[in-house]
Amino acid sequence: MADAAHKIRTVVEQYTDPYLQQTLAEAAALADLKVSACEVAGTIELGIPVAGYVEQFRSALASHLARAGFPDCAVRCDLRATIVAHSVQRPLKPLPGVSNIVAVASGKGGVGKSTVAANLALAWAAGGARVGILDADIYGPSQPLMLGLEGQRPTAPDGKHLVPLEAHGLKAMSIGFLVDAGQAVVWRGPMVTQALTQLLGDTAWGELDYLVVDMPPGTGDIQLTLAQRVPVSGAVIVTTPQDLALADARKGLAMFEKVAVPVLGIVENMSLHVCSNCGHVEHIFGAGGGARMAAEYGVQLLGSLPLDGHIRAEADGGAPTVVSAPGTPRATAYVEMARHTAGALARRGRDRRGQFPQIVVEES
Ligand SMILES: Nc1ncnc2c1ncn2[C@@H]1O[C@H](COP(=O)(O)OP(=O)(O)O)[C@@H](O)[C@H]1O
Ligand SMILES: [Mg+2]
Numbered sequence: 001m002a003d004a005a006h007k008i009r010t011v012v013e014q015y016t017d018p019y020l021q022q023t024l025a026e027a028a029a030l031a032d033l034k035v036s037a038c039e040v041a042g043t044i045e046l047g048i049p050v051a052g053y054v055e056q057f058r059s060a061l062a063s064h065l066a067r068a069g070f071p072d073c074a075v076r077c078d079l080r081a082t083i084v085a086h087s088v089q090r091p092l093k094p095l096p097g098v099s100n101i102v103a104v105a106s107g108k109g110g111v112g113k114s115t116v117a118a119n120l121a122l123a124w125a126a127g128g129a130r131v132g133i134l135d136a137d138i139y140g141p142s143q144p145l146m147l148g149l150e151g152q153r154p155t156a157p158d159g160k161h162l163v164p165l166e167a168h169g170l171k172a173m174s175i176g177f178l179v180d181a182g183q184a185v186v187w188r189g190p191m192v193t194q195a196l197t198q199l200l201g202d203t204a205w206g207e208l209d210y211l212v213v214d215m216p217p218g219t220g221d222i223q224l225t226l227a228q229r230v231p232v233s234g235a236v237i238v239t240t241p242q243d244l245a246l247a248d249a250r251k252g253l254a255m256f257e258k259v260a261v262p263v264l265g266i267v268e269n270m271s272l273h274v275c276s277n278c279g280h281v282e283h284i285f286g287a288g289g290g291a292r293m294a295a296e297y298g299v300q301l302l303g304s305l306p307l308d309g310h311i312r313a314e315a316d317g318g319a320p321t322v323v324s325a326p327g328t329p330r331a332t333a334y335v336e337m338a339r340h341t342a343g344a345l346a347r348r349g350r351d352r353r354g355q356f357p358q359i360v361v362e363e364s
Pocket of ligand 2 (some may be wrong): 113114115137140141142
């Protein structure tokens with residue numbers, strides 16, 4: 001019996017989670033696992049938001065056990081999320097209280113960056129994480145509209161820190177709450193970057209697992225300066241098939257490389273067309289552009305999202321797809337993308353500053 005339990009534990013250790021893309025042993029997920037012949041119980045720890053994932057996880061693990069010769073093994077384990085802080089570009093320090101800042105960027109505007117940022121944040125929150133969103137797109141702030149917060153203004157009770165607004169369980173701050181777009185477009189680059197870094201630092205975010213930053217589109221000086229000054233754990237690049245053709249997305253990749261920010265992967269938006277009458281799905285620009293680019297640059301394709309009129313209507317209505325149409329294929333596409341993004345981040349190194357004393361070597 002003990003021997004069977006040992007074998008089962010080994011099989012469980014070798015299960016590869018599709019989002020972490022690591023075995024449970026590699027992910028050090030099994031500290032609280034309890035295995036007997038034949039039951040897998042206890043708690044498995046994953047570095048991604050897990051609410052809504054346990055059924056899928058258990059059934060995939062049960063199939064894995066069945067393939068390994070344990071078809072009758074009952075999988076009853078629970079999942080727990082352990083979302084740790086990942087390192088940021090040197091010499092920047094992480095923002096206090098915020099474990100991971102994730103920048104959502106694009107080579108140009110209009111590719112769906114803000115829609116991806118909002119749904120990414122909402123999917124992580126739905127998974128049980130503590131999440132904020134900073135709309136740093138000074139020329140076209142769209143989070144107030146997409147989160148149903150238009151016309152509202154944050155307060156600063158202590159005269160120093162802004163209290164973020166709340167929508168659908170997210171803490172939200174937008175440059176659009178404070179200045180009108182008309183005013184901001186005439187600002188010079190340094191004013192823009194100063195305003196945005198201040199907005200990031202002066203907001204009372206509290207404790208967050210993830211802070212999603214909706215970056216200004218493009219790869220100019222402002223974007224580069226922000227990528228240098230904001231302590232991010234990773235960047236996500238949103239592309240469309242046309243954007244891929246024009247190589248704009250490649251410029252986005254190159255920009256983050258230049259400032260040593262890890263690119264977690266790319267998200268291909270509007271790659272499939274879903275007919276609003278019959279639901280027929282079609283690759284209008286040809287299939288596989290995002291996958292080819294990902295392979296060429298050695299980055300992960302985090303998700304492919306459909307071009308679907310509902311997505312626009314839901315975002316414009318102040319409740320993006322993940323919250324207004326949960327369980328639909330289009331919402332599931334965002335949830336999958338969010339899990340893959342969390343998994344890509346979880347595989348990266350932890351931020352160990354603060355755990356070790358700083359070693360200073362002095363010459364005498
Ligand atoms: N997958 C999609 N399907 C349909 N419409 C979309 C999709 N993604 C974004 N949109 C719509 O396209 C427009 C541009 O998207 P947005 O997220 O504002 O882009 P960006 O932030 O890159 O400028 C918005 O009206 C949005 O609702
Ligand atoms: Mg936008």
